[in-house]
Amino acid sequence: MDLSYSAADLAFRDKVRAFLAANLPPDLQKKVRNHVRLTRNDYVRWHQIAARQGWSAPGWPVEYGGPGWTPTQRHIWEEECGRAGTPQILPFGVNMVAPVLMAFGSAAQKAHYLPRILNCDDWWCQGYSEPGAGSDLASLKTRAVRVGDVYIVNGQKTWTTLAQHADMMFCLVRTNPDVRKQEGISFLLIDMTSPGITVRPIITLDEEHEVNEVFFENVRVPAHNLVGQENKGWTYAKYLLGHERTGIAGVGRSKRELAFLKKLAMEHTRHGKPLLHDPVFASKVANVEIELMALETTVLRVITRPAHAPGPEASLLKIRGTEVQQWLTELMIDVLGPDMLPFDPAYLEGDSEHAVTGDDTGAALGANYLNMRKTSIYGGSNEIQKNIIAQMILGL
Ligand SMILES: Cc1cc2nc3c(=O)[nH]c(=O)nc-3n(C[C@H](O)[C@H](O)[C@H](O)COP(=O)(O)OP(=O)(O)OC[C@H]3O[C@@H](n4cnc5c(N)ncnc54)[C@H](O)[C@@H]3O)c2cc1C
Numbered sequence: 001m002d003l004s005y006s007a008a009d010l011a012f013r014d015k016v017r018a019f020l021a022a023n024l025p026p027d028l029q030k031k032v033r034n035h036v037r038l039t040r041n042d043y044v045r046w047h048q049i050a051a052r053q054g055w056s057a058p059g060w061p062v063e064y065g066g067p068g069w070t071p072t073q074r075h076i077w078e079e080e081c082g083r084a085g086t087p088q089i090l091p092f093g094v095n096m097v098a099p100v101l102m103a104f105g106s107a108a109q110k111a112h113y114l115p116r117i118l119n120c121d122d123w124w125c126q127g128y129s130e131p132g133a134g135s136d137l138a139s140l141k142t143r144a145v146r147v148g149d150v151y152i153v154n155g156q157k158t159w160t161t162l163a164q165h166a167d168m169m170f171c172l173v174r175t176n177p178d179v180r181k182q183e184g185i186s187f188l189l190i191d192m193t194s195p196g197i198t199v200r201p202i203i204t205l206d207e208e209h210e211v212n213e214v215f216f217e218n219v220r221v222p223a224h225n226l227v228g229q230e231n232k233g234w235t236y237a238k239y240l241l242g243h244e245r246t247g248i249a250g251v252g253r254s255k256r257e258l259a260f261l262k263k264l265a266m267e268h269t270r271h272g273k274p275l276l277h278d279p280v281f282a283s284k285v286a287n288v289e290i291e292l293m294a295l296e297t298t299v300l301r302v303i304t305r306p307a308h309a310p311g312p313e314a315s316l317l318k319i320r321g322t323e324v325q326q327w328l329t330e331l332m333i334d335v336l337g338p339d340m341l342p343f344d345p346a347y348l349e350g351d352s353e354h355a356v357t358g359d360d361t362g363a364a365l366g367a368n369y370l371n372m373r374k375t376s377i378y379g380g381s382n383e384i385q386k387n388i389i390a391q392m393i394l395g396l
Contacts, residue, residue, distance in 0.1 A: 005072070013076050020084040023049050032085040033260070035364035037208065037348050040123070040165040046087040047120035057094045057118055064102060064110075065118045071303040082252020090162070092124040093117040097170040100187070100236050104228035109189070113168075125163040127171035127190070127214060128237065130156060135384050137172070138181045138234060142216060144173035144188060146223065146230070151175075151188060153196075153219040159378070163199050163212040166192045170240075176231050187233035189225040196220075206370040207345055241380065248314075248379055249321035251296045257328045258289060264335045264362070275335055284334075288327045295320050312392035315385035322375040322382065329369040340366035 005013065028042055050056040058074045060066025069077070098117050101109055116122045133140040142155025153173055163169065169190045176184030192199075196219040201209045228236055262285065265276035275281050295317070302313050333340050339362055348364055376382040390396040 005076075009072055009076060012073050013080065016077055016080045017084075019053060019055075020080060020086065023053070024084055024086055025049075028087055029085045031350060032087060033256070035368040036350050038087050039350065040162075043087050043090060044120050044123070047089050050089060051119045056089060056120070057098065059095065060098065060118075061102075064098075064114050072300075075299065075303055079252035079255070082250065082254070083256050085256060090123075092126050092161070092170075093120070093122065096126060096240050097124055097189075100170070100227060100240050103239060104187075104236050106224070106227075108224065109227065113189070122167040123162070123165050125160050125166035125169045125192070125214075127157040127160060127169040129159045131158050134159075135381060137237070138185065140172055140174060140185065142171070142173050143177070144175050144186060144221070146175070149223050151221045151223060151226070153188070153190070153216045153221055155216050157214040157216075158212075159202070160199075160212045160214050161210060161378075163192070163214050164201065164209065168192060169214070170227075172233055172237055175233075179231075182234040184231055185233040185237070186230050187227040187236045188221055189227065190219065190221050191225075194219050194221065204371065205373065206367040207343070208348075208367070208371060210371075249295055249299050249317040250325055251292065251299055251321070254292050254295075254321070254324050254328060257325070257332075258285075258292060261285065261328055261331055261335070264332060268335050281331075281334070284331060288324060288331065291320065291327070292324050295324060312388050315380075315388040316393075318379060319376075319382045319385050319389075325375050326372055329365070329372045332365050333369050336362050336365055340369065343367065 025045070028038075028046055030036075031038060031042065047056055054065070054067050055077065057064075057066050058069055058077050062068040067073075094117060098114060101113055105113075113122070117124070127142075128137055128140075130140050130142060142153065142157065144151040144153045151173070153171075155173070157169075157171065160166075160169070169192055171188045171190050172185055173188050174184050175186040178184070190197075196217040198215040198217070200213045200215070202211045202213060203209055204211065227233075262276060265281065265285065266274045268275050270278055276285065298313075298320070299317060302317065343366060344363060348367055
């Protein structure tokens with residue numbers, strides 16, 4: 001198999017690089033590169049810059065406003081965005097609910113929501129997990145009862161990423177408690193300004209407000225916000241999770257972080273020499289680099305397969321992609337040593353210059369290390385991905 005880029009792909013890469021050089025605002029790039037937290041406005045701003053170019057939804061078909069790229073072109077776009085340090089185009093709208101609407105939504109739902117997702121007019125959040133339903137998602141209890149033209153929703157979701165900013169939630173609810181648990185679930189679109197919804201922050205290890213609990217008390221949801229058929233939501237939920245896991249390898253971003261790590265290890269000395277010249281430390285960096293190169297090759301093998309569809313190999317990319325991301329943050333902490341301990345929330349929120357020791361490069365790395373622990377849990381924990389590989393690939 002030839003895994004090198006064709007001349008056309010290389011020309012496309014140059015076009016993407018030129019676009020990013022001309023359009024990525026330097027203040028956003030600086031925040032991303034220095035691991036400073038992004039605001040709602042930062043995410044929306046970048047999403048809308050990409051949308052004006054027609055590039056905010058790389059995986060969408062042309063008929064819905066996608067650019068009609070090949071899988072390799074999509075990979076190049078992701079890689080170049082990661083390399084340049086763009087804010088992420090958040091997956092909840094573009095990569096998660098949108099494919100479900102395209103496949104199972106009504107004509108009215110597609111016409112209303114898809115253009116708004118393309119341009120980030122609505123901020124979406126994902127209402128799947130509950131206090132008693134994470135890996136065992138099908139045991140979810142949030143109840144929706146149909147009364148005339150509305151569903152009345154009661155219950156609780158948890159770990160809902162950035163729900164504090166959300167206009168809309170796609171939500172799994174139980175509409176029939178009397179059948180096998182996978183068979184009584186429906187997929188609802190819920191307006192987050194509806195009376196009866198309460199969003200409460202969960203503050204994580206790094207003192208960040210990124211996830212939330214969301215409570216529903218007699219929330220009235222119009223019945224036309226049901227996607228597909230009642231009680232068939234589990235099928236749609238699984239379809240969505242396949243899409244969620246495909247972009248998760250994060251090769252472009254990890255390449256940027258590897259370059260950052262090397263720069264950091266050149267700037268910090270031990271026994272009068274840059275740490276990167278220490279043979280023990282250098283071999284640790286080389287190991288991660290080799291794993292990252294192998295991951296990239298695997299991603300290219302997966303995306304260039306004919307008739308590619310998200311399958312169990314997405315689990316493999318998720319595990320190794322998140323391991324590489326975490327190893328990189330661990331090595332950054334090794335470089336900084338005690339300098340990683342000071343914690344400056346005002347700097348992390350972008351409100352001030354930092355007051356901690358060292359320069360910009362180190363100021364956010366302690367919090368970043370803690371934050372990145374999440375990657376092996378969300379999107380289906382890595383242990384669950386290993387179960388999928390054992391069953392679907394190894395046939396155990
Ligand atoms: C930062 C963050 C953001 C998130 N964002 C969202 C969001 O926006 N929307 C949303 O709906 N959810 C979100 N989640 C929830 C996430 O999907 C769940 O945390 C995840 O599915 C694990 O579920 P759980 O936390 O209930 O853990 P559990 O399912 O209780 O698992 C606990 C531990 O047991 C292991 N385990 C469980 N079952 C098995 C098994 N069968 N075999 C082997 N090991 C097993 C798990 O791997 C884990 O280590 C987010 C989570 C995090 C951490």
